[in-house]
Amino acid sequence: xxxxxxxxxxxxxxxxxxxxxxxxxxxxxxxxxxxxxxxxxxxxxxxxxxxxxxxxxxxxxxxxxxxxxxxxxxxxxxxxxxxxxxxxxxxxxxxxxxxxxxxxxxxxxxxxxxxxxxxxxxxxxxxxxxxxxxxxxxxxxxx
Numbered sequence: 552x553x554x555x556x557x558x559x560x561x562x563x564x565x566x567x568x569x570x571x572x573x574x575x576x577x578x579x580x581x582x583x584x585x586x587x588x589x590x591x592x593x594x595x596x597x598x599x600x601x602x603x604x605x606x607x608x609x610x611x612x613x614x615x616x617x618x619x620x621x622x623x624x625x626x627x628x629x630x631x632x633x634x635x636x637x638x639x640x641x642x643x644x645x646x647x648x649x650x651x652x653x654x655x656x657x658x659x660x661x662x663x664x665x666x667x668x669x670x671x672x673x674x675x676x677x678x679x680x681x682x683x684x685x686x687x688x689x690x691x692x693x694x
Contacts, residue, residue: 560609568587588604608642610627642680
């Protein structure tokens with residue numbers, strides 16, 4: 552079937568990754584996600600695991616403030632463990648890499664509107680994964 556939707560699990564590869572998350576021992580889920588993110592960040596040339604990395608980022612973003620829950624129709628059906636905070640930065644970095652890759656998943660879209668919507672999905676995930684820095688007062692004014 553290939554690619555049928557612009558969401559993080561809207562293609563065969565991402566749906567297969569969701570199945571792998573469901574099938575693997577719960578203690579191994581973090582390693583599966585971490586591995587795909589690191590391989591995407593470190594890849595040279597074609598990003599072979601870009602679809603899986605987007606799906607992994609969506610799973611992590613779902614645990615962040617402002618994150619959307621994962622659609623279990625094509626996403627993982629089992630509850631995910633709480634992932635460590637450092638995966639947020641890895642997911643954001645992997646998404647930045649994917650967003651800059653013109654020959655990867657972006658080339659799947661024939662309809663420009665679908666490409667635009669897919670990029671909106673990436674941007675939304677990146678915004679959730681990279682929250683604004685905390686506000687720190689510059690001066691402590693006492694009267």
